[in-house]
Amino acid sequence: xxxxxxxxxxxxxxxxxxxxxxxxxxxxxxxxxxxxxxxxxxxxxxxxxxxxxxxxxxxxxxxxxxxxxxxxxxxxxxxxxxxxxxxxxxxxxxxxxxxxxxxxxxxxxxxxxxxxxxxxxxxxxxxxxxxxxxxxxxxxxxxxxxxxxxxxxxxxxxxxxxxxx
Numbered sequence: 184x185x186x187x188x189x190x191x192x193x194x195x196x197x198x199x200x201x202x203x204x205x206x207x208x209x210x211x212x213x214x215x216x217x218x219x220x221x222x223x224x225x226x227x228x229x230x231x232x233x234x235x236x237x238x239x240x241x242x243x244x245x246x247x248x249x250x251x252x253x254x255x256x257x258x259x260x261x262x263x264x265x266x267x268x269x270x271x272x273x274x275x276x277x278x279x280x281x282x283x284x285x286x287x288x289x290x291x292x293x294x295x296x297x298x299x300x301x302x303x304x305x306x307x308x309x310x311x312x313x314x315x316x317x318x319x320x321x322x323x324x325x326x327x328x329x330x331x332x333x334x335x336x337x338x339x340x341x342x343x344x345x346x347x348x
Contacts, residue, residue: 184300185289191307192282196339199275201332202317205325206268209260216251216259223248264320274313281306 223244260268285302288294294302337347 184296184303188282188286188289188299188303191303192279192286193336193340195275195279195282197332197336199272199279200335200339201328202268202272202275204328204331204335205321206265206272208325208328209265209268213259213262213265216255220248220251260320267316267320271313271317274310278306278310 282303285294285299285306289296289299341347
């Protein structure tokens, strides 16, 4: 059971770090997209006199902006989805802290094996709902972020527990 607790502890830290990096990346993409749309939209309005001479280019810009807005929900996450990921990140941060508390209590022999197992299983039950929500939002693992997450977690566990993940 001790090994299982350690595995879940490292997995919780991994999940929290991964979600944090995903949220940061998705916010950057969404902000970049919104800035581009705003710049082109305002450029179309601001320079309307200029577009009188080049109506085809104006039509192309308007079509591209409209197309971008239509495909945005299919390519980029919505702010609502990012908020759900933020909540999942908060959950895994707290989940990790609770697992860490169980770990230290067991290591310091303040908990028996039975008490540790009971607390662990009660805590694991709380993870189910968050995983269902995450599976609806985040479908594909980002391999680059996965690699960064592994490096960050390895550094963390080396510093915090003097052991690699």
